[in-house]
Amino acid sequence: MFLTQTVPRQREIIEVLFRNGWDYMRRLLTGGKPDEPQLPTPAVLKNILVDLGPVYVKLGQLMSTRPDLLSASYIEELSTLQDEVPPVAWSEIEVVIRKQLKQPLEETFATINPVPVAAGSIAQTHRATLKDGREVALKVQRPGIDIIVNQDIALIQGIADLVARTEFGQTYEIKSIAEEFTKALEAELDFTREASYTEQLRRNLSQGRWFDPNQVVVAEIYWDVTTPKLMVMEWLDxxxxxxxxxxxxxxxxxxAVERQRITTLLFRAFFQQLYIDGFFHADPHPGNLFYLKDGRVALLDCGMMGRLDPRTQRILTEMLLAIVDLDAQRCAQLTLQLSDSAQPVILSRLENDYDRMLRKYYNLSLSQLNFSQIIYELLQVARNNKIRLPSNMGLYAKTLANLEGVARLFNPEVNFIDEVQPLLTDLFRRQLVGEAPVRSLLRTALDLKSLSLQSPRHIELLLDRVTSETLQWNLSLRGLDGLRRTADDAANRLSFSILVGSLIMGAAIISSNARTAQLSFLSNVLFATASLLGLWLIISILRSGRLR
Known part of the structure; x- marks a missing residue:
């Protein structure tokens, strides 16, 4: 499939790979016999993605959210990718806007600034004013970008098909990862999806558990003029x-006081998203966090969002506590709870790896700990132990890393523990008693009542089976099939050896007392049979390679 589709684009990609010196992919694409897959160095990979164009820059940004797949050096390099591209001419953008509007452009907008305020690989943004006087931001999709994305998606899937034939591709399930990335790229083309994400985040942050919701702003979406290729939202100055x-x-x-206020506000707003709402802004880099003229903080660009289910939220909350305690054993247990891999894991090895990783932090005070770095290292240890974690763990780690990084740049005096400690206390209390303590208490009382009513009957049934000797245990132990076959083979050979020995002894007894020709003949037959069977037994033992 890869060799027959989008040939000009394929040739361009091959030229970029050759020019940047990725030897493995060159051999793979030219039909040679490749060695085990090897990624280029982080700097070379970044250059390849930049040379391939905006869509691959976006792919690199998505890859930077997967520390469970890539090492820290790759994550750090790819996180610096910016999809800044020259803006499209206003004449072309105007055509897109007119096609998306239900009414003439002049009847919808009073003014539109033809000079974009930002230009990216998928869209560019213009400032405008609606007919009713409201100032808005227009996010307009670049003309023809959907065709380019679809072509590049086909190429990405083709490359994934090739790599999936190798042991590396099967181990890391390259095809499923490529499918995940391509779905994310396709989602970028539907602005109604981003608009719905923005609206949901706006609703969630309108109620603050630990902060004043009036101090955090998410742009309002104007749905009557929003389409898959045009998103119109409130202008935030x-x-x-x-x-x-x-x-x-x-x-x-x-x-200094204002910096501390904003830092605390950001931590609390994002911790609510992560650990309470389970729906979070996954790209809080400096360009997406705005300081408004009235002192409020705005969250922009909700194209990349993450989700965490209640079980995962609980595990990650406990993981934060385990990190504070530098508890390697608990970190290993929680990692296995997060894992969605069916491969067996050596728990002792995982614990030892975590212990070595955390040991370097033993002599540091809590204020010196870089939590996002520790979480990245936890994911790296899991990756080295072939533990596959859900993809949202990468978004979770990237969000914490970006948040902590921005906070430290904005306020060098920030202390992560001081910021999150009261929130963790509240989170653990919430896990213990829930949002409604009375309701949780009543539910627990009902569970205890049900247990108290059912327990006597279950105990009576257990005792009855014990006394009547009808109690059966059904045990299923994995990994015993090989041992059973080995034991069967050993038993068969032992029985065979006893049979051969018996034949030899019988032949010897008959031979010593042989008085007739018939008995001598029978003795010779038994000797011959025993010799053949013994020879066959020796040969089978030698062929099995288990003589010693």
Whole structure:
């Protein structure tokens, strides 16, 4: 399939791979016999993705969310990828907007600035004003980008088919990973999906458990003019967080106090997303965190979102506590609970790996711990032990890493433990008693009542089976088939040896007392039979390679 589709684009990709010196892929694509798959160095991989164009830059950004698949050096390099591309001419963008609107453009917008405020690989953003005077941001899909994405998706799947034939591809399930990436790329083309994500995040953050929800802003979506290729949302007037001049917005507070307020606000807003809502903004890099003129903080670009189910939230909360305690054994147990891999894992080895990893943090104070780095290393240890974790673990780690990184750049005095400790206390209390303590208590009482009513009957049934000798145990032990076959073979050979020995002894007894020609003949037959069987037994033992 790969060799017959989109030939010009394929040739271009091969030229890029050759030019950047990825020898393994060159041999694979030219029909040679490749060695075991080897990725190029992180810098070379980044250059390849940049040379291949915006779609592959987006793919690299998605790969940077998978520390369970790539080492820390690759994650760090790919995280620096930016999909900044030259903007499309206004004449072409205007055509796209007019095709998406139900009414004429002039009847919908009072003004549109033809100069984009931002341009990316999938879309570019323009500032505009609706007819009713509301200022909005228009996110417009680049013309023809859907065709390019579909072509490149076919190529990505073709390469995945080739790599999947190798042991490496089968071990890491390359085809399923490629499918996951291509679905994410396809989702980028549907702006109604991003709009729905934005609306859900806006609803979730309108109720703050640990923060004032009025201080966190998510743009409102104007659904009447939003389509799969055009998203119209509230214009938020501000600057990127790291570019903010706090002297102009301190409202009587010192810049240091304002920085601490914003840092605490961000941590609490994201911890609510991660550990309570289970729906979180997965790309909080500096460009997506805005400081508004009125002192509020805005979250932009909800194209990459993550989800965590309640069970995963509980495990990750306990994982944070295990990290604080530097408890390698508990980290290993929680990792196995997160795993969706069917492969057997040597628990002792996993615990030892975690212990070696955490040992270097023993002499550091809690304020010196870099939690996002530790979580990345935990995922790396799991990867080295061939433990496959859900893909949302990569988004979770990347979100924490970006959040902590921005917080440290914005406020060098930040102390991660001081920020999250009161939140962890509340989270554990929530896990113990739930949101409604009375309801949780009543549910527990009902469970105890049910247990108290059923237990006597179960005990009576157990005792009855014990006394009547009808109690049966059904045990299923894996890995015993080979041992059973070996035991059967050994028993068969022993029986065979006894038979051969018996024949020899019988022949000897008959030969010593032979008085007739018939008895002598029978003795010779028994000797011959025993000799043949003995020879066959020796040959079978030698062929099995288990003489010693």
């Amino acid at each position: 501000g600057v990127p967080l790291l570019s903010a001049n706090l002297d102009d917005h301190q409202n009587g507070k010192s810049p």
